[in-house]
Amino acid sequence: MNMIETYISNIFDGMNKSYIYLWVSKKQKVVYVGMTNSYAGTFGRAGAHVTKKGTLRKRFIEKKGFEINSVDDFRLFTYLLPNDYKYISVEKSYREAIEYLVQKELQIIRGNLNPTFDVISWVRQSPRTNNTEVKKIANEIVLEFIQCY
Amino acid sequence: MNNKNETEIGIDVGRVLFGLSRIGYTTSSAICDIIDNSVRANAKNIYLDIIKARKNFTDSKRNNVKEYTIIDDGDGMDEEGILDALKLGSSNNNYEKNTLAKFGLGLKSATFSQADTLQILSATKNNEFIKYVISLQDVIKRKEYFALKMQLDDYDKETIKKYLKEGKGTIIRVSDVKNVNHPSVKKTIEDLKLKIGVIYYYFLNDKSLSINVAGKKIDALDPLFVNEANTNGxxxxxxxxxxxxxxxxxxxxxxxxxxENIKATIEITQLPYPPIFKIIKKKGEDRKIRKKYLIGANNYGFYVYRNKRLISWVSKLQGIIPTDQDYFSFRGRILIEDAADDYFNIDVKKSSMVLSDEAWNVISDFTQEGKRKSKQAWQNANKHRKGIINQQPNEISNTIINDFEQLETLPGDKIIDEDIAIERQENINKDMKENAIQMAKMTLEDEGGNISDINELTEEQKEKAIKGEVNERLSKIFRVSSVIDNLLWEPYYDTNYGNCVRINKFHRFARLILEENQENQDMQIIFDMLFLQLADAELYAYKNIDKYKYDELKFVLAEYRRIVSEFLANMCRKLEQELPPNYISNEYD
Structure with missing residues (x-):
C-alpha cells in the first residue's frame, strides 16, 4: 500500500479571503494559473478543477492529448491576496487582473526556468492590469513562485 | 561513375537558370537582393543608377528601363571570387552574419528575373578591376553555364571614376532589362525608398551604411516608429x-x-488609427497617415530582423497575428541573431519563414496581451470617432440632466431643523473631501502611478480623479475607473458640481451595459440616469432623514450599495450567455 500524504495547511479557509493559485507538474511541464474567493479556499476549488468538466482537466487534455489522471507530481502553490474588499468581492476585476499578470509574466520567464513549461490556463483579460498595486502583487507572486519552483 | 549502377542524368542549365529567375521576384526585391550582397561585402556606400531605355520619356513610363547598375565600395573580389559569385550555388565561405546569402543563388536569380544579362566588375584594394558577363540567352542556347571575361569599356571606367575613388568595390549591371510588364522608374524608386529604408533601418540609422537610389540618399525608416512611441508612452x-x-x-x-541560449528581442507599438484624422483634421488627411505609417493589409504584423537586417517584410507568424482589419495598427519587431536560424527557418526567396513549434509557442503566448490591446484600442478609437460624430451617450445624459432639479422634500418628509441641516451638510462635506483624496489615489494607481502628497495634484488632475476625464460636458454623471471598494457606484457631492454619481465603468454590470451593449445608446443613457437618481436619493437621505443618525444611514446605505453591486456582478457572471446582447429573443417568446 502506497500512502499519499498531502499537506494542505489552511488553504481550505476562504472565508473573507481570496487567493491566486498555481497548479504545477514538472514532469508534464505544465502550469495552470487560477484565482478564487471561494469560501472553501483553493483546496475547495481544487475539486471543481478535476471534475469531468473541470477547466484544469479540460485544458490539460487539450494541451497534452491525454488524461490528467496519470499525472503524479501535481503541486498546488497558493498565494493569499490582501484583505481588502476589492480583492475578496464577488466583482472580481482586481483578482482577474492579478491572475492575468501572473500568467503573462510566467509566459515570459518560463524559458529561464528548468524545466520550462506551458501555461495551460486561459485567463480573462481585465481592464485593471495597469493598476500599481495589482502589478506589485502579481510581481511578488511570480518572484516567490520562481524561488519555489 | 564510381558505381556501375549509377547513371549520369545531366542538367539543362539554361532551363534551370530560367526557372530560378521565376521564383517570384519583383523588381525592387531583386534589386534589394543584389544590394544585400554589397552589404555582405562590407560596403559603406551603395549606389543604384537606373538607366532608361528612352531618356526623353518621364519616370512614370512603364517598360522603359535599359539597365540597373548597383555599385558598392565594399571589399571587392578577385577573379576567383568573381567566378565563385557567378557559380550556381556559390560557396558561402564569405557568409557574413548580416546577410541572407545562404544558398548562393541570389545574384543570378535576382538578375535574370529582371534582365537577360549580368555584368560583374570587381576589384580588391590595389588591384585592377576584372569584368565578367553572363548572357541568359546564350546559356539557354548552348545549354551550358558560362561567363565571358571582357575588357573594361569607357562606360565602365567612367562609373569606377565617379563612384569608386578608392579603386576597390563591385559593380553589378543588370542589363538588357525585360521590358514586359516592367514597373516604371518612379514606382521602383518609391518601392526601394520604402523597402531599403525598412530593411536596412539599423544600418542607415547609425550611419554605418549609405544607400543612394537614382541620386537620392535613402533615409532609415523604422516601421514601428519607436521614437514617437518613446515620446508618447x-x-x-x-x-x-x-x-x-x-x-x-x-x-x-x-x-x-x-x-542553447537562443534569445529573441521583441517590441510592439500601436500606430495611429487613420480614420480619426478625417474627423479631427480634414478630408484626405487619413490617406496621408496611412501612407506615412504604412498602414494597410500588407504591412501589419511582425517585422523580423536577423542581425539587424530585415528578413521578413511583415509576417503574421503562422497565424499568431490574425487576418483582421482591427490589427492594422499592430506593429511588432523581432530581432534575432544567426544562432536562432533553426527557430526561424528562412525560405530561399528570403521573403518568408517558418517558426519552430517552440518559437511559435513563446511568441504566441507573449503576444496575446498585445494583440488584445491593439484590437481593443483600434475598436475604441473607432468608438471615439463615432463619439465625435454622434455625441457620446454619457455626454447626452449629462446634457439632459443638467438643468433638472430633483424634489427638495418628498411627501411625508418633514423639513429638518436648521442646526441639524448644517451639521449634516458639514458631515457630507467632510466625508466627500476624504473620499476625493481616496479617488485621486485610486485614479493615479489605475494609471500605474503613485502619489506621495495629495496637495501636489493640479486642478486638472483633481477634476480627472473625480470625473474620470477632463470634459466640461460632464457635470453630474461620471464614468470612472475606480470606485471605493470596487462597488458599482457611489454618490459624490461638492459645491461645484452638486449631487453627482461616480459609476465604476469596470464593474461587471457596467461593462455589460457600456461595452457589451455599446451599440444600444438609449440603454446607456437610461443606465446613467438610473444611477444618478440612486446617488441623489442617498444624498437626499443624508440631508433630510433625521430619524436615523447620520452614521447609521451612512453605514446602511453603503452596505446596500455593496450588496447590490455584488448581486449584479454575480448575476452577470452566472447569466453571462443569457443577458443582452447574447440572449436569443425567440427562446423567450
Whole structure:
C-alpha cells in the first residue's frame, strides 16, 4: 500500500479571503494559473478543477492529448491576496487582473526556468492590469513562485 | 561513375537558370537582393543608377528601363571570387552574419528575373578591376553555364571614376532589362525608398551604411516608429484616441531555448488609427497617415530582423497575428541573431519563414496581451470617432440632466431643523473631501502611478480623479475607473458640481451595459440616469432623514450599495450567455 500524504495547511479557509493559485507538474511541464474567493479556499476549488468538466482537466487534455489522471507530481502553490474588499468581492476585476499578470509574466520567464513549461490556463483579460498595486502583487507572486519552483 | 549502377542524368542549365529567375521576384526585391550582397561585402556606400531605355520619356513610363547598375565600395573580389559569385550555388565561405546569402543563388536569380544579362566588375584594394558577363540567352542556347571575361569599356571606367575613388568595390549591371510588364522608374524608386529604408533601418540609422537610389540618399525608416512611441508612452487601450504612436510592449528579451541560449528581442507599438484624422483634421488627411505609417493589409504584423537586417517584410507568424482589419495598427519587431536560424527557418526567396513549434509557442503566448490591446484600442478609437460624430451617450445624459432639479422634500418628509441641516451638510462635506483624496489615489494607481502628497495634484488632475476625464460636458454623471471598494457606484457631492454619481465603468454590470451593449445608446443613457437618481436619493437621505443618525444611514446605505453591486456582478457572471446582447429573443417568446 502506497500512502499519499498531502499537506494542505489552511488553504481550505476562504472565508473573507481570496487567493491566486498555481497548479504545477514538472514532469508534464505544465502550469495552470487560477484565482478564487471561494469560501472553501483553493483546496475547495481544487475539486471543481478535476471534475469531468473541470477547466484544469479540460485544458490539460487539450494541451497534452491525454488524461490528467496519470499525472503524479501535481503541486498546488497558493498565494493569499490582501484583505481588502476589492480583492475578496464577488466583482472580481482586481483578482482577474492579478491572475492575468501572473500568467503573462510566467509566459515570459518560463524559458529561464528548468524545466520550462506551458501555461495551460486561459485567463480573462481585465481592464485593471495597469493598476500599481495589482502589478506589485502579481510581481511578488511570480518572484516567490520562481524561488519555489 | 564510381558505381556501375549509377547513371549520369545531366542538367539543362539554361532551363534551370530560367526557372530560378521565376521564383517570384519583383523588381525592387531583386534589386534589394543584389544590394544585400554589397552589404555582405562590407560596403559603406551603395549606389543604384537606373538607366532608361528612352531618356526623353518621364519616370512614370512603364517598360522603359535599359539597365540597373548597383555599385558598392565594399571589399571587392578577385577573379576567383568573381567566378565563385557567378557559380550556381556559390560557396558561402564569405557568409557574413548580416546577410541572407545562404544558398548562393541570389545574384543570378535576382538578375535574370529582371534582365537577360549580368555584368560583374570587381576589384580588391590595389588591384585592377576584372569584368565578367553572363548572357541568359546564350546559356539557354548552348545549354551550358558560362561567363565571358571582357575588357573594361569607357562606360565602365567612367562609373569606377565617379563612384569608386578608392579603386576597390563591385559593380553589378543588370542589363538588357525585360521590358514586359516592367514597373516604371518612379514606382521602383518609391518601392526601394520604402523597402531599403525598412530593411536596412539599423544600418542607415547609425550611419554605418549609405544607400543612394537614382541620386537620392535613402533615409532609415523604422516601421514601428519607436521614437514617437518613446515620446508618447504606453498604450492605454481604453483611452487611446488613435492619433499617436504608443508602446504596446517595450523592448523585451524572450528566451527561445535556455540550454542553447537562443534569445529573441521583441517590441510592439500601436500606430495611429487613420480614420480619426478625417474627423479631427480634414478630408484626405487619413490617406496621408496611412501612407506615412504604412498602414494597410500588407504591412501589419511582425517585422523580423536577423542581425539587424530585415528578413521578413511583415509576417503574421503562422497565424499568431490574425487576418483582421482591427490589427492594422499592430506593429511588432523581432530581432534575432544567426544562432536562432533553426527557430526561424528562412525560405530561399528570403521573403518568408517558418517558426519552430517552440518559437511559435513563446511568441504566441507573449503576444496575446498585445494583440488584445491593439484590437481593443483600434475598436475604441473607432468608438471615439463615432463619439465625435454622434455625441457620446454619457455626454447626452449629462446634457439632459443638467438643468433638472430633483424634489427638495418628498411627501411625508418633514423639513429638518436648521442646526441639524448644517451639521449634516458639514458631515457630507467632510466625508466627500476624504473620499476625493481616496479617488485621486485610486485614479493615479489605475494609471500605474503613485502619489506621495495629495496637495501636489493640479486642478486638472483633481477634476480627472473625480470625473474620470477632463470634459466640461460632464457635470453630474461620471464614468470612472475606480470606485471605493470596487462597488458599482457611489454618490459624490461638492459645491461645484452638486449631487453627482461616480459609476465604476469596470464593474461587471457596467461593462455589460457600456461595452457589451455599446451599440444600444438609449440603454446607456437610461443606465446613467438610473444611477444618478440612486446617488441623489442617498444624498437626499443624508440631508433630510433625521430619524436615523447620520452614521447609521451612512453605514446602511453603503452596505446596500455593496450588496447590490455584488448581486449584479454575480448575476452577470452566472447569466453571462443569457443577458443582452447574447440572449436569443425567440427562446423567450
Amino acid at each position: 504606453n498604450l492605454n487601450e481604453n483611452t487611446w484616441e488613435g492619433t499617436e504612436v504608443k508602446w504596446i510592449e517595450k523592448t523585451r528579451e524572450l528566451v527561445l531555448d535556455d540550454e
